[in-house]
Amino acid sequence: MATTTATITLASTDLLSDSLSLSSTSTLYDAGTTTGLTQYDMGRVVVPSSDTNSILIDATAAGDDKAARVYVANKNTDEAHYVVISMNGTTIGRLYSGDWMFIPWSQTDASADVEVYCPAALSTTCIVEYAVFHQGKTFSAA
Amino acid sequence: MATTTATITLASSDIADNAISISNTATLSKANSTSGLDKTSGLRRRTLAATTSVDLIQLDHFQETGEVITENTAAKVYIKNIGTSTAEHVKVCIGQEDADADTEEIGRLYGGDWMFFPWAAVWTSADHNSNEDIYVIPSSADSVTLEWMVIYE
Numbered sequence: 001m002a003t004t005t006a007t008i009t010l011a012s013t014d015l016l017s018d019s020l021s022l023s024s025t026s027t028l029y030d031a032g033t034t035t036g037l038t039q040y041d042m043g044r045v046v047v048p049s050s051d052t053n054s055i056l057i058d059a060t061a062a063g064d065d066k067a068a069r070v071y072v073a074n075k076n077t078d079e080a081h082y083v084v085i086s087m088n089g090t091t092i093g094r095l096y097s098g099d100w101m102f103i104p105w106s107q108t109d110a111s112a113d114v115e116v117y118c119p120a121a122l123s124t125t126c127i128v129e130y131a132v133f134h135q136g137k138t139f140s141a142a
Numbered sequence: 143m144a145t146t147t148a149t150i151t152l153a154s155s156d157i158a159d160n161a162i163s164i165s166n167t168a169t170l171s172k173a174n175s176t177s178g179l180d181k182t183s184g185l186r187r188r189t190l191a192a193t194t195s196v197d198l199i200q201l202d203h204f205q206e207t208g209e210v211i212t213e214n215t216a217a218k219v220y221i222k223n224i225g226t227s228t229a230e231h232v233k234v235c236i237g238q239e240d241a242d243a244d245t246e247e248i249g250r251l252y253g254g255d256w257m258f259f260p261w262a263a264v265w266t267s268a269d270h271n272s273n274e275d276i277y278v279i280p281s282s283a284d285s286v287t288l289e290w291m292v293i294y295e
Contacts, residue, residue: 004154004162008258010220012146015182015293020146022185022291024222026255032229040157067250071152073166080174085260090237090246091274093260096216099168101259102150104234104249112246131152131164 002036004028004133006069006102028133031067042131044075049125053086053115056130060138063107068134070114073100075127083126086115105132144178146170146293148218148258172295173215181209183292187224190232190278191285198290199276201265211263217294219261219276225253225286232286233279236261238271245277251288261292 010022028037047054057070074083074095082094085101088111095101106112118126152164170179183204190196199219204211211217223232231252237245251257266272280286 002154002157004157007151008256009149012144015144015146024256029228034228079176087246087248091262093262095260100150100166103257103259104251106247106249108247
């Protein structure tokens with residue numbers, strides 16, 4: 001068993017009339033247990049310019065209804081550059097340059113991939129970093 | 143203009159032979175801009191005690207109050223299950239309620255878990271079923287409390 005933690009801090013002195021300072025830490029467990037997740041995959045990719053979703057993180061049967069956590073960050077620096085993040089064809093939202101996201105991932109079926117595209121209208125590629133902490137995945141046959 | 147930062151740290155000293163430490167800070171800006179996001183729902187809390195689907199973040203609510211979330215921009219959502227049960231969870235879904243084919247389960251928040259993600263916030267009409275709302279479905283009828291916040295333009 002491993003111990004992996006995820007901490008978020010949201011801070012602002014001027015979004016509200018009082019300062020915002022929110023911090024939360026969770027420990028990443030297997031589904032329904034207090035056993036820590038023991039597997040992960042990480043990567044850095046250059047997403048081509050296209051309006052078609054591509055699979056960033058492939059859902060597999062072994063992950064179905066298990067615990068997984070996904071981190072994605074857009075590492076471009078131009079404020080106009082964004083990537084669109086979807087799951088199974090449903091748009092979640094846009095990650096602009098410097099933005100990141102962290103979500104639990106159900107992998108409800110093999111189509112529940114985490115998908116990405118870097119819009120063609122931007123005429124650029126987008127650098128994306130990602131990590132997925134999980135309970136297991138189905139390996140493809142060689 | 144406001145300056146709001148979101149920092150994440152992912153850390154483990156024993157998930158692999160070498161320690162992992164990922165840290166990243168985002169300054170939450172408006173779409174195509176360096177100006178900061180300047181609107182928020184504020185931090186809200188909702189307690190659920192049934193296994194039925196609940197429209198946790200309703201786009202139409204923002205429309206009705208004049209606090210329109212501009213769709214397909216840079217809105218961010220934070221949700222936390224502040225419970226302590228690691229056996230029970232809350233499913234978090236995006237899409238149209240009662241239209242299973244158009245609703246996607248993103249993931250499951252167990253007690254203590256949180257999530258932070260960009261939200262396209264696509265509003266179509268005053269009918270909740272037409273919008274890309276955020277729904278939650280508890281796994282148990284036991285009381286569970288969620289905290290959530292939207293930061294948007």
